[in-house]
Amino acid sequence: MSNVIEIEGLRKTYRRRGQVTVAIDGLDLTVPEGGVFGFLGPNGSGKTTSIRCLLGLARPTAGQLRLLGHRVPEGLGAGMRRIGSIVETPALFPTMTARENLRLLGSVDGIGPRRVEAALEMVGLSDRGDDLVKKYSLGMRQRLALGAAVLKEPDVLVLDEPANGLDPAGMREVRDLLRRFAAEGRTVFVSSHILTEIEQTCDRVAILAAGRCVTHGSVDEVLAAAGHRVGILVKVEDLVVGGRVLEAAGLVVERVDDALRVEVDPGAAAHITRLLADADQWVTELRPHRFSLEDVFLELTNAPEEVAA
Numbered sequence: 506m507s508n509v510i511e512i513e514g515l516r517k518t519y520r521r522r523g524q525v526t527v528a529i530d531g532l533d534l535t536v537p538e539g540g541v542f543g544f545l546g547p548n549g550s551g552k553t554t555s556i557r558c559l560l561g562l563a564r565p566t567a568g569q570l571r572l573l574g575h576r577v578p579e580g581l582g583a584g585m586r587r588i589g590s591i592v593e594t595p596a597l598f599p600t601m602t603a604r605e606n607l608r609l610l611g612s613v614d615g616i617g618p619r620r621v622e623a624a625l626e627m628v629g630l631s632d633r634g635d636d637l638v639k640k641y642s643l644g645m646r647q648r649l650a651l652g653a654a655v656l657k658e659p660d661v662l663v664l665d666e667p668a669n670g671l672d673p674a675g676m677r678e679v680r681d682l683l684r685r686f687a688a689e690g691r692t693v694f695v696s697s698h699i700l701t702e703i704e705q706t707c708d709r710v711a712i713l714a715a716g717r718c719v720t721h722g723s724v725d726e727v728l729a730a731a732g733h734r735v736g737i738l739v740k741v742e743d744l745v746v747g748g749r750v751l752e753a754a755g756l757v758v759e760r761v762d763d764a765l766r767v768e769v770d771p772g773a774a775a776h777i778t779r780l781l782a783d784a785d786q787w788v789t790e791l792r793p794h795r796f797s798l799e800d801v802f803l804e805l806t807n808a809p810e811e812v813a814a
């Protein structure tokens with residue numbers, strides 16, 4: 506399987522009035538062909554800058570980038586026809602209809618009405634194609650932008666936070682679309698600062714923090730990399746006493762909401778129950794606990810996840 510995106514040692518610094526900002530600090534990233542790849546990280550972690558470098562919209566300070574095997578920026582001309590993207594707010598004319606917007610866009614690349622209809626159909630806007638874009642909701646505009654991105658029938662879609670600002674229904678529509686694009690054999694590279702927004706949609710993820718990739722792989726691999734973190738969640742009446750008892754037995758214990766999380770193999774349940782019972786701490790609930798991708802994300806990026814607006 507060939508790689509669609511290859512980034513090696515990417516570095517990007519901005520200099521403003523003597524102040525140097527390191528936006529990307531030695532990023533390595535490989536995106537294989539096919540599926541949805543989530544490029545995740547909190548705000549300011551460098552997602553947009555990376556994507557801009559990848560598409561030749563910003564010049565890297567250092568590093569090598571390849572898109573569909575072509576070197577960026579030298580080889581971009583050859584590959585650009587196979588790439589659809591949304592970076593920042595796409596330019597759509599508000600006083601034109603959706604259909605007119607896509608036809609105008611398509612005409613630049615010699616794309617005719619048939620493909621415009623196919624794109625509208627794909628993003629579920631066929632029936633609303635003759636509405637003026639200024640009458641569109643944010644979700645519909647975002648779908649139209651996705652329609653514009655697939656107009657060329659690209660093999661690769663590079664999307665910078667396509668679900669930003671959407672309500673849960675809008676996000677769901679975007680998620681469904683990404684899956685549909687991937688099911689058609691395209692590779693989707695999509696960034697997000699809200700993990701839960703695209704967690705279930707992605708086949709693979711890379712998590713970015715402060716301009717560096719802190720973990721990457723399939724969702725299962727990323728979870729397994731944090732694999733020593735399986736444990737047992739146990740509830741007792743007195744969490745303070747219960748915690749002390751377990752710690753005295755040499756266990757690593759952490760408070761999680763109204764329970765204790767003990768870092769042991771789930772097979773150690775009987776041992777935990779006995780330790781607590783011996784100290785007159787009666788277990789009211791006990792179950793295996795595995796950190797979610799969100800826990801891994803928050804821990805690695807060390808930033809509270811923002812609530813979607």
Ligand SMILES: Nc1ncnc2c1ncn2[C@@H]1O[C@H](COP(=O)(O)OP(=O)(O)O)[C@@H](O)[C@H]1O
Pocket residue numbers: 519520521526527528546547548549550551552553554555
């Ligand atoms: N044009 C710019 N000039 C100066 N600093 C920038 C510029 N663009 C981005 N940055 C800085 O680079 C860092 C990464 O930003 P960005 O790539 O937009 O992150 P993200 O998309 O993950 O939110 C941030 O600290 C941001 O302030």
Ligand SMILES: [Mg+2]
Pocket residue numbers: 552553554665666
């Ligand atoms: Mg961004």
